[in-house]
Amino acid sequence: MRALVVVTGLGLVTPLGTTAEETWNGFLEGRSGIRKIDIFDSDRYPSSRGGVVDRTALPQGTRHDPATLLVLKAAEEAIRQAGPLPERTALVLGSTLGSMPAATEYVRGGCARAGLLREMLAQTQARIVCDRFGLRGESLVISDACASGTNALGYALRLLRSGNADAVVAGGYDPMAEFSFAGFHSLQAITSKECRPFDRDRSGLLLGEGAAILVLERENGKTPLARLAGYGESADAYHITRPDPEARGAILALRRALKDAGLEPGDIDHVNAHGTGTPSNDAMEAKAIREVLGNVPLTANKAAIGHTLGGAGAIEAAVTVLSLRDQVIPPTLHHENLDEACAGIDVVSRRRDCRMQAAVSNSFGFGGSNAAVVLTTP
Amino acid sequence: MNVWITGIATVSKERTLESRQARRMARVSRFAMAAAGEALRDADRKPDPDMGIVCASTHLSTQYALEFHQGFLNEGKPTPGPILFSNGCLNAAGSHISLEYGLTGCNRNLVGGMNVGIHALGVAARLLEDGPCSAILCVACEEISEILAGAYRKFRLAPPMTLGEGAAAVLLEKENRGRGVRIGAFHTAHGPDIRHDVEGRTIAQALEAVGPAELYSACANGTELDEMEKRAVETVLPGVPTFRVKDSLGEGFAFTSLAQVTGAIASNPGTIVACSYDRTGDVSAVRLG
Numbered sequence: 001m002r003a004l005v006v007v008t009g010l011g012l013v014t015p016l017g018t019t020a021e022e023t024w025n026g027f028l029e030g031r032s033g034i035r036k037i038d039i040f041d042s043d044r045y046p047s048s049r050g051g052v053v054d055r056t057a058l059p060q061g062t063r064h065d066p067a068t069l070l071v072l073k074a075a076e077e078a079i080r081q082a083g084p085l086p087e088r089t090a091l092v093l094g095s096t097l098g099s100m101p102a103a104t105e106y107v108r109g110g111c112a113r114a115g116l117l118r119e120m121l122a123q124t125q126a127r128i129v130c131d132r133f134g135l136r137g138e139s140l141v142i143s144d145a146c147a148s149g150t151n152a153l154g155y156a157l158r159l160l161r162s163g164n165a166d167a168v169v170a171g172g173y174d175p176m177a178e179f180s181f182a183g184f185h186s187l188q189a190i191t192s193k194e195c196r197p198f199d200r201d202r203s204g205l206l207l208g209e210g211a212a213i214l215v216l217e218r219e220n221g222k223t224p225l226a227r228l229a230g231y232g233e234s235a236d237a238y239h240i241t242r243p244d245p246e247a248r249g250a251i252l253a254l255r256r257a258l259k260d261a262g263l264e265p266g267d268i269d270h271v272n273a274h275g276t277g278t279p280s281n282d283a284m285e286a287k288a289i290r291e292v293l294g295n296v297p298l299t300a301n302k303a304a305i306g307h308t309l310g311g312a313g314a315i316e317a318a319v320t321v322l323s324l325r326d327q328v329i330p331p332t333l334h335h336e337n338l339d340e341a342c343a344g345i346d347v348v349s350r351r352r353d354c355r356m357q358a359a360v361s362n363s364f365g366f367g368g369s370n371a372a373v374v375l376t377t378p
Numbered sequence: 379m380n381v382w383i384t385g386i387a388t389v390s391k392e393r394t395l396e397s398r399q400a401r402r403m404a405r406v407s408r409f410a411m412a413a414a415g416e417a418l419r420d421a422d423r424k425p426d427p428d429m430g431i432v433c434a435s436t437h438l439s440t441q442y443a444l445e446f447h448q449g450f451l452n453e454g455k456p457t458p459g460p461i462l463f464s465n466g467c468l469n470a471a472g473s474h475i476s477l478e479y480g481l482t483g484c485n486r487n488l489v490g491g492m493n494v495g496i497h498a499l500g501v502a503a504r505l506l507e508d509g510p511c512s513a514i515l516c517v518a519c520e521e522i523s524e525i526l527a528g529a530y531r532k533f534r535l536a537p538p539m540t541l542g543e544g545a546a547a548v549l550l551e552k553e554n555r556g557r558g559v560r561i562g563a564f565h566t567a568h569g570p571d572i573r574h575d576v577e578g579r580t581i582a583q584a585l586e587a588v589g590p591a592e593l594y595s596a597c598a599n600g601t602e603l604d605e606m607e608k609r610a611v612e613t614v615l616p617g618v619p620t621f622r623v624k625d626s627l628g629e630g631f632a633f634t635s636l637a638q639v640t641g642a643i644a645s646n647p648g649t650i651v652a653c654s655y656d657r658t659g660d661v662s663a664v665r666l667g
Contacts, residue, residue: 044456091568097468098489107447111525114532121436122468123490127658130568139568139660140497143468143487151486155501158508179443182450183463233509235430235476235485240399241464249482256510366464367473369485 005160006224006378009082009215010318011074011171015051015208015305018058019077024322026304027330028351033305034195034206040104040178045185047192051208051306052176066209067099068125070311071173074211075129079169082215083222086166090137091130092156094148094172095310096365098122098141100179129169137165143310145365146274147233148172149212150313153373154231156216166217172314173211180309181207187241189278195307197275197300197332198282198347200339205276208306212314214321224378226321229358230261236368243284243364250288250362253370257360258292261374265293268374269356270329272320274364275300276307279341285362286342297346297354299323303333313363317373320361324377328353381503382558383548383666384513385421386640389413390544390627397478402461403470404439405543406521409633410471411478413547414515418479421549428512430483430505433472433519434498436491436631441523442466471519483511491656492597493566494518495546495635496664500564506550513552518636519545542628546636559643559650562665563588569659578610581655584663585614591651591665595621595642597635607655621645639664 012019015033016026026033033051042048058069071093079085099120106116118124122141130139138159144151149172156170174180184190184207191204216228234256236249243250258265271293274285277300289298301316302308308315323329328351335349358376365371392405393412400408410433418425443466449458464470469487476485484505488498495518502516522543530539551558565587569580594615598604611620623641627634635654642650643666653663 044454046456095489103443104447104451106529107444107525108451111528114529117525117529121489121491123436123494123656123658123660126490127568127660130659131570136568138566140501140566141489143489144485145467145469158504162504162508164504178450179447179463182456182458183446183460183467186457186460186463233484233486235473235482237427237476237480237482237485240470240473240477241460252482365469367467367469367485367487368476369469369473369487 004219005228007226008222009078011077011213013074014210030331065099067175070211074213078213078215088137089135089167090165091139092152092170094142094152095122100177144369147363147365147369147371148310150363150371168216171213172311174309174311176209194334195277195303196334197277198342200337202277206306208308210308210311212318227376229376230257230374232256233371241366247284247288249370253372254292257372270359271298272316272361273298273300274362283341286345290344299348300332317361320359379561381561382554384551384558385417385549387413387416387547388640404442404465406439407471407474409545410517410519413545414475417547417549425479427482429481430511430514431475432486432502433517434488434494434632440526444525493654493656493660493662494632496654496662503561514550517547518632520630520633540628542630546640564664566662578606580661581610584661588663588665592648593646593650594618595638595652597654598622
């Protein structure tokens with residue numbers, strides 16, 4: 001029989017707050033963490049807004065870059081909640097670009113400070129987390145674009161089931177970086193208005209920054225927050241940046257996650273959607289959810305905090321854990337009118353209390369990486 | 379582990395690719411694509427949709443990342459080319475391979491230090507054992523660019539590091555089709571900064587965890603780390619001959635980590651232990667055969 005894997009600790013740093021409870025309350029209250037970006041000259045761009053974390057609430061007086069501070073803060077909260085960890089505790093992080101602001105600083109400074117290039121590497125953030133918390137198991141960084149965080153949780157689940165780790169500190173992060181801001185502008189994916197997932201007036205995404213860390217362990221007597229019951233992944237093999245409009249890869253990942261969890265579509269009570277607010281991604285995701293799960297209540301967190309890239313999957317999985325804990329679905333900010341292309345899904349636009357036992361969190365990254373996790377009440 | 383390496387490839391020079399995508403790819407992705415194709419040919423296996431890709435790199439395309447930066451920093455273009463951006467992201471090489479061969483099993487991209495090639499091999503083997511893929515291509519790739527070479531010059535390593543570039547690839551299958559090499563054991567862990575581990579304990583633990591060997595494929599990168607590796611090998615694998623790829627390939631980070639496996643398999647049919655480590659304290663070791 002397979003080992004049951006549970007969430008024993010959780011940490012969140014987002015534009016809505018620098019703890020899990022602050023963030024959760026922000027989502028429930030329908031607050032927005034979107035504001036003008038002032039950490040670089042955003043006025044040069046068609047849109048200058050995004051989700052930026054209150055940097056004054058991050059640890060001060062260190063030489064660490066913002067990416068490291070985000071992930072350290074989230075890890076500290078999660079590990080404190082989980083309590084003592086066994087010796088073979090692994091670290092699995094997801095990040096799209098590591099600490100790209102350090103690379104930008106390197107180039108801006110005429111490539112003089114080579115140490116910045118080392119700081120940029122995602123493995124540097126992993127090393128700092130391992131050394132800070134004394135983690136001596138496997139240390140891995142997954143970079144599957146926007147599916148990185150979810151795939152990190154999926155790999156962690158496998159490590160625990162196979163006995164290759166006794167606990168895993170897993171999650172994702174990405175800082176707001178001018179590199180990705182310019183990049184998503186160049187892809188014409190960023191809206192100059194609000195991010196409105198699944199809405200007929202949606203016109204693109206807004207970027208954000210943040211981190212989420214979950215401590216995962218085999219069931220061991222600690223009081224769990226939720227159970228990580230299943231994981232599925234797939235690749236589109238369709239286009240280097242565009243999702244497959246037929247949603248074949250997304251459908252496959254969802255079906256694999258359900259099968260892995262030993263659940264039927266009718267068992268799923270809620271979906272925390274990838275919901276970027278771009279026309280093509282939302283239509284694709286709606287098709288996948290409709291086809292696999294039917295008309296399940298769903299929410300999309302990116303409208304409130306922006307798209308946190310490598311952090312997104314882990315943040316949304318963490319929010320799903322809190323939804324299951326409190327039996328409430330937070331609203332999808334700015335969603336008013338369901339788009340026809342997304343018909344047949346139930347987008348929660350006002351906070352909804354409901355009984356839930358199982359929920360799915362989806363992530364789809366460009367390059368065609370699809371991932372879904374199934375979380376259940378303990 | 380019930381996983382076999384059925385095809386290998388080591389590519390350290392640019393090849394002409396037939397793929398239309400290749401024109402826009404960063405050099406590192408072209409290396410990766412060439413190695414993936416050669417590993418499939420070596421295994422005499424056609425790609426199928428249930429196959430997956432696991433791709434590792436330490437820096438991926440620093441050249442494309444630099445050019446994209448120059449676009450918005452120096453030239454003042456708020457939206458420089460989308461091709462530079464999408465190809466400068468860390469999952470570009472794996473995604474191109476998935477796209478080229480229609481691989482939908484998984485598209486897993488790993489970043490890490492000098493051990494990440496062997497680490498990727500272990501991750502790929504685990505994914506194949508536990509997951510839905512019919513086979514997995516595992517690729518590790520690196521490119522040298524002016525910005526990367528300049529940065530490593532500034533690190534003033536003693537003795538200086540000779541950089542290398544290219545890609546290594548292996549095809550992993552669940553069954554041996556005649557001439558495969560079995561992955562016997564895999565171990566990876568994070569230890570203290572390797573420069574402070576004078577006895578090479580983390581490396582020794584990794585070697586002990588994967589077991590005995592007839593040939594040792596060394597990380598031996600010609601920097602100050604070698605003495606620790608030597609001590610660990612003398613303790614755990616005394617008298618076992620050592621094989622080095624970096625003498626001929628240079629320090630290719632992720633690439634040369636996996637090339638320790640492809641090179642050793644190509645030269646020796648016996649039991650091989652390959653071990654890679656990074657200054658961050660990450661160590662990965664695998665036993666083959």
